[in-house]
Structure formats: structure tokens, C-alpha cells
Amino acid sequence: METGPVVVFANFLSDLAVDLDEGQILTQWAQQAPRKVWLLRPGDALVTPVPLSPEFLRYAFDLTGVPAGSVTVIQVPPAGAVPLARAVREAGLMDRVRAVAGDRGAALLPTALDASAIAFARDIGLAVHPYPTIEAAEAALKTTMLLNTKAGFREAAGRLGMRVPAGRVCRRAQTEAVTRELLREHERVVVKPDRSAGGHGMRFVSREDLSGGVSLRLDSVGGPEGLWVVEECLDVAESVSVQLDVTASGTRVLFSGAMRTVRGSFTGYVSPLPPSCGHVAGELEQWGTLLGRHLADHGYAGPFGLDALVDTDGVAYASESNIRRTATTTPHSMVARLTAESVEPRPAWSVSKGWSRSPMDFAGALARLRASRLAFDQDHGEGVVLYADAPPDGRSWRYAVVARSAGDVAEREAALAEVLEFEGG
Template identity: 30%
Template sequence: MVRVLVGNDWSEELEEPAGSGWAVQRLVWFARDGDLLVLPVHPEDEFLDYVTSMTGVRRASLRVIVPPPGRLGTGALTADRLADARFLDELRAAVDGRPVDEVFALWPDAVVAELAGALGCTAALEGHGFLSQGGGLLASSKAVFRALAAGVGAPIPDGAVCSDAVRAELHIDRVLGDGGSVILKQDYGSGSDGNEIVSRTPDVPLRGARRLRVVADRAALREYLAERWDWLSVGGRDRVIVERYHPGSRAYFAEFWISDGGVRLGGHGEMRYRPLPEAQVMPATGLDERQLDTLVEGGRRISEGLGALGYRGILSADAVVTPAGEVLFTEYNGRATGSTHIYEIVGKRVVGAGFGTDRVLLERVWPQGWTVPSFADALRRLRESGDVYDPATRRGVVILAAYHPGRKGVMLCFVDENLEAATRREQLVGRLFT
């Protein structure tokens, strides 16, 4: 038996993937003995050695297969690369007649279903029929999310899904008229890049959006929408989400694994913004029992609803907790997220017993001013300072991702007995990278 792991990220149907292939190398964390890994570029040997030493996987048992460059070069696993005849021959030879028992992909794209078909192992990809018809896109649509969440009774913020600027204007003006503010979202935007906040006054704190636009009256709102509608709707292709914005809220997620056997909770955590995503804490902190129950049970209902349509894979249900203590679901992400390998592998496999009870994980997203010349150098500094993760004490720093040449850095996870201790360690480690 053999597993085929595919390091794709995002869909060409939405936009052209970009990057140097560094982010999808987190796929290595999911590897088990004997797996075949399909990646856009070959990982650095130091990164492969490091991750497999942490997970206990035999490095020599893994095989990494990189397709020839495609129409965008080598930065992403585009459809033409996954359909390349030379690549498919190499992958079939690596399978060597063994039954494929699982096809695992970071992103649930139709091209993965086509790859499974080309290998003759569609049964190894749960939800193959759904994915083959582009169903994976439904799991990243904020418009579909709102309809599904409302349908299963999960609480969502006041708002609407709008196909034209006239309808959007009505709903925005209604919220602004009662003293509220609004966050506008592109249907498929990610990482807060597709969000903007609209308010009557400039004193609204930013969270989860790149900018705030002040509109003094209905005429100014109409002018704003005329200016920004093309961007919000991606040239008229998508609907736009109008959502009441709750200043001072905290952001959380509950992530589920949806399979033919049902829905299981994978993990949960807190997402911190300033004003864009800057950190994650796992498991979720600062919630009372009722709030945590609402987060988990609401996320489960949403996952069961999407699973009933045929989706199989990972689904992260995102929510905010308002200053009044209300839990409101805001979107979902159907893919292996930037949280999945942290709680599922680093937390459950590397830290093991005690994760979530006497150990917490703090991931910091690209601290400003932190730089390092290479992955190997980052690991050396952590070892020399004594901060590298120690399995004996179950404390220290885990390097989560491959080296990012553009940012000149690596992503780190701080493991300690509580959030305060993890934050103190982060501050000390920061001196190694500035």
C-alpha cells in the first residue's frame, strides 16, 4: 500500500498561483513511511532531515517527485504540470503496481481528481466525484458558507450576499444607519487580503482587513461602491459579502476532518490580528465553556452540511467572539490550512500527550524585522541558544516551514506550558533573528 501526497495550494480557476513553492513544503509534515510526495520544487535536504527527525518518519523511505516546469514555471503545481506525461510515467513507476490507499492534497481541486483518475485510483480519493465537478470551490466560497451556515442554524453576523452594488448599498446603509460598521469581503479572498471595512467615522479599529473607508452619507457610500465594486466582485465574476463588523472581537477557528466515516474534530485555536493575521494559539484560549461548545458544535453542523453535499477533506470553521460574548461564524476554509499541520502533527504527534493541557502552541506569522540567511542557519542558531524543541522537556521552538527566500526567514512555533511562557520564549528567540 502507498499514499500519494500532493502539495498544491489554491486553484487556477480563481487566480494564477504564485510563489516559489516554499509554503506547500509543509506537506512534508503529513508524510508517513513509504509515502510519495508531489511538490512544485524539491525541498532542501536540511528541511527534509529536520521534519522527518521530528515526526519519526524514515527519511529514506520517502520519495519526492517534482513535475517538469509548466506554463508558470516551477512556483506552483499547475494543472499542466500534474497532467505532464513524463511526470505521470514517473509517478506510476514509483507506485510500482502497489495499491494506492490514499490520495491527500492540500487543496481540494478538480486537478487532483484528474490525477487520481490518471493513476487509476479514484477510490483512494474520498469525495472524488464531488471534486471532479469542481466542488472543492464551494468549500472556499464565503457566499456558499453564509447560505450553508444559516441553513444548519449556525449563528452568523447580520449581513447579505450581494450580486450587484445596488443591493450591497441597501444593506450597508442599513447597518451604518443604526450606528454599526461593515466589513466587505471578496467571495474567495484569503488572508484578509480581500476585505475592506466601511464606517461613518474614522475611529473604527482595523482587524481582518487592509483598510478602512469612511463614508459620511449615502452619496459617499454610492461613490465608494462605484469605485471599488469591480475589485470587490473580481471584475463582476463573484458575489460580494456584506457583513456587520464587530470591533473589539476575538477570532477563533474549529477545524474538522470530513470523511466517508463521518466528521471528527481536528483542533481549534485563536487567530490574532494586527490588523492582518499575526499569530495563532492552539488550542483556543480565553473562551468560557459555552463559547467553546458553540464554536465546536456550530463548526460540526457546518461540516456535516458540507459533507452531505459530498465534500471530503479538512474544513476550518472561522468565528468571532464579540465584546458581548456572542459567537458568530464568519467563513470557512475547505483545505489543509496553515493551522492543520501545527495542531495535527506538531501538537498531537511531536508534543504528544499533554498537548492542549500542559502544553500550548504559539505560531508567529513573519515577525517584522526577523531575518535569517537560510534554513540551516536558523536551525543552528536555535540549537546553539538551547531554544530548539526538546522532546525530553516538551518545550522549545519548532521550525514549521521551509525557508522563504523573499522574506528571508522561517516560520516558528513556540511550545511551552502556557501562553505567557511561550510569549517570553518568543521575545528571547527574537534576538537571534534581528
């Protein structure tokens, strides 16, 4: 974000990662929009589908050193499972966004590069960060949409020489037959809707699950004609990812780490890679760089992630690509920003979610952190950051932990679980 002012466009409601028909999961993801505050610099604006508490804004601006009056936060009223651009129009906020952007050469920074965000930028008269023109962003859209699908990634990964789990792509109607066929060779398979993220709609199926004439029942994800991917279910030791950035000068590795998952669903992340799977870092970066070159050749610019599975033999298998800002892109930017001058070498960090036994507001949670001396300390570049505001239920807290080593991160997380009285902590 080294350019001029930006309009941070928190369009979590997008058809890039999941079909818009999946309105409930998209609405849940949109609750993470407050984390975009950590990207703001003086002169910027944030267009958000959810409200941000005054306490959270003061907290974030205090840590980043941004004068509160130098940025604009525009909250868009709920409009159902529709793209954020449409919700802005329906709320009559187009002129306000246009006025905030002004004629200062501002650019739109969307969470997801989709058709509605590009059309919105054109209507407002903005470029789309980091593309030089609207037309350049539009030219990248086809590849962006394709490589956010499971089938599109498998095809590209095969051509680029990545190792992928054995599997097949099929239409919904053929999914059960393909599943049964693969179960003849593998004890378990994973059945994934083509356009999905965070494990949404994924099914793990064993031979026993389909014995005795039992039918395979799938979620409605993707509709009756949608594509599905059926793959061998590996004996997974770690789920890992590498995050990269495509720029005019080439593809740059930003960071890598291990994902925390429950039955395939993302629940958190720790960076750098732990020793148990650190040996795959080079291969991950090689695959990511190859994919970055492919994306650049098709006009894409900006951040993306490549996910992989490491089996119990220590072998990595590429599993999917996320050609967008992911759940870790902004937290990493936040960590880099908050520790730029205080921590060397680069710190270890994690993001996760914990459920407090009783609800509390943001001020109450922050007071507990400060009283226990767990709150992020700018002088030392370590501590806990409540990076996504108070949750609507007052209990499901998203947090980041920054420390000098992975061991210190684990210790602080354990202490945090006690201080905020997390269930199971």
C-alpha cells in the same frame, strides 16, 4: 493517515479558495508547501510547487524519524498561475508520479479537493484520500466549492441555526449601493469577495469613507460579475476557529484556537482558546458538528475549519467555513506527531511568522535555535520548530512553538524574537 502510502499533493494553486486569476496571492501561499513534509511516512511521496532545501529535509526527517531514502520529493517547475496538476503535466512529470505511486494502493492527499486534483488522481490511477473511490470524491466537489464561498456559507449557516453578522449578498455592480444601505444602520461594514481566503480582497468601510460623493473602489477579485458579501463590522475582541474532521463514523473535533489577524488577514494561530474567549468553545464545537453533518450528508469527508468572531460582549458570530486543509491542519498534525508520547495532557502551541532584520539560510537559523536551547526537544516535547523551510527572502520565517502551557508558549516566542532578531522583537 492511517491508511497505505499517500502522494501528498501540495496544490496550493487551486480555485477552491480563490479564483485562479489571483495568481500573485496563490503563488505566495504556495511558498508554504514545504510544511507538507511533516505528513510524510515511509513509502509516501510529496509533489511540491516549490523547492525544499536539503537542510530542511534532514531536519524534518530527523524529528519525525523517517528514513530520508524511504520517501520521494518531486519538485514541479514554476508554470504560472495554473493548477498544480497542469504544472505536473506541462513539466512531463506524470510518468514519474505514476511510477512512484506504483501499484501499492496509494492515495492522493490534496491540500485542496478541486476538479483538477480529482482529474489528476484519475489519470494517475489513484484514489483520493480519504474517499473510497474517485467517484465519491467527485460527488463531494459541488458542496466543497460552495461552502468555500462566503455566500454559500452564509446560506448554510442560516439554515443550520448559526449566529452570523447582519449582511447581504450581492453582485459586484450592486456592492456600493448595498454598502451605503448597510451603513445607514451600522457605523462600519466589511466588504468581502465571495471566493477568497486569508483576508485577501477584504475591505473595511466606514460612513466617512463614502462621504462627499466618494465611490467604493474594490479589488479585481471575482471579476465584473462576481458575488460579494457586505456585513456589519463587529467590534471584535477575538477571531477564533474550530477544526474538525468528517469520517465514516461521524464528525470529530480536532482542536480550536484563536487566530492572529491584521485587518482581517491571517497571520498566526494559538491553541487552545485563551481564557478571554474560552467560553465560546462549546458553541463553536456545536456549530462545527452541525456543519460536519451537513457536509457528510453531501458526501464530503476529511478536515475542515469553521471561523468565528467574538465581539467585545463575548458573543460569537460564525463568519466562514474552510472546507479543505487549512493553514493550521498540517501544523496541528505535526505537533500531535512530535509530542505523541512525551506530553500529557495535550500541549499548547502556536504558529506565526516573524521577520528577521537580516537574511539567513536554514542552517544559520537552526544553529541559533540550538545554541539558545530553543530548538524543539524531542525528549521533553517542547520547543520551536521551523516548520516551513527557509523563506525565499531569508527573513520572513514561519515557525511553530510547542509548550506545556500558553504562558510557556508566549515566553518561548518572546525569546525566539530575540534570538532570530525579529523586527519589533
